[in-house]
Amino acid sequence: MTNSKDILKQAEERMKKAVEVVRDELVKVRTGKATTVLLDSVKVDYYGTPTPLHQVANVSTPDVHTITVQPWEKNMIPHIEKAILQANLGLNPIGDGTLVRVPIPPLNEERRKELVKLIKKFGEDGKLAVRNVRRDAIEHLKKAEKAEHMPEDERKRGEQDSQKLTDKYIKDIDGILAAKEKEIMEV
Numbered sequence: 673m674t675n676s677k678d679i680l681k682q683a684e685e686r687m688k689k690a691v692e693v694v695r696d697e698l699v700k701v702r703t704g705k706a707t708t709v710l711l712d713s714v715k716v717d718y719y720g721t722p723t724p725l726h727q728v729a730n731v732s733t734p735d736v737h738t739i740t741v742q743p744w745e746k747n748m749i750p751h752i753e754k755a756i757l758q759a760n761l762g763l764n765p766i767g768d769g770t771l772v773r774v775p776i777p778p779l780n781e782e783r784r785k786e787l788v789k790l791i792k793k794f795g796e797d798g799k800l801a802v803r804n805v806r807r808d809a810i811e812h813l814k815k816a817e818k819a820e821h822m823p824e825d826e827r828k829r830g831e832q833d834s835q836k837l838t839d840k841y842i843k844d845i846d847g848i849l850a851a852k853e854k855e856i857m858e859v
Contacts, residue, residue, distance in 0.1 A: 675822070676813060676822065676826050676827065679812045679830060679834075680809065680837065683806065683808070683834055684837050687801075687802050687805050687806075687838070690841065691798060691844050691848070693798060693801070694794055694795060694798035697794045698791055698794060698848060698849075700713070701787055701790060701791055701794075701856070702779075702787070703852075703855045703858075704777075704778050705776065706733040706735065706736055706737055706776045707733060707739075710776075711731055711741070711761075711774070712724070712725075713759060714756055714759045714761075715755060716729075716752055716755040717754075718748070718751070725752065728743055728745075728748055729742055729748065729772075730742045736776075737776050737778075738773055738776065740771050740773055740774070741773075741774065742770070742771040743771070743772070749767045749772055752772050753766075753767050753772055756774060762777075784856050787856050788853050788856055791849055791856070794849075795845050795846070795848075795849040799842050802838055802841045803838060803842075805838075806835065806838040810831050810834060813831060813834075
């Protein structure tokens with residue numbers, strides 16, 4: 673017999689995943705500050721195999737406006753520069769023989785506003801996912817009430833608890849969005 677606690681536990685796990693997806697998407701959004709995460713999606717042609725950049729080089733941020741990429745093998749520098757350019761991140765790598773410097777250009781006002789719109793879209797997608805989980809949980813509770821003779825008050829309590837979970841995780845997403853928006857709008 674399925675009880676409301678199992679249904680709610682499963683719903684909460686799915687809501688946590690939705691919040692994590694939003695957090696992961698926002699980390700990838702460039703804020704004008706150097707972070708090694710910006711280059712996580714870059715794949716380098718390593719002897720004919722597309723390989724993640726961090727597997728062929730040490731990626732670090734010596735200051736807030738620069739990312740440095742120090743390859744394990746010096747002959748990889750042109751491949752790394754090409755891969756960063758092809759990744760279409762709006763970054764211009766500069767090779768100097770021993771490492772690749774990637775200056776992070778400051779964002780202009782228009783670009784900041786575009787990025788805020790983008791993160792709000794990620795946030796709305798996350799909130800929609802959380803609400804869909806709530807809807808599924810309520811459907812499961814109703815089915816359990818009909819099929820397995822769950823008491824009506826347990827179903828109603830389950831629905832209230834799923835709403836509380838929904839509110840909690842939507843509030844989490846709003847908090848993450850507010851912090852990221854503040855970070856983007858900081859000059």
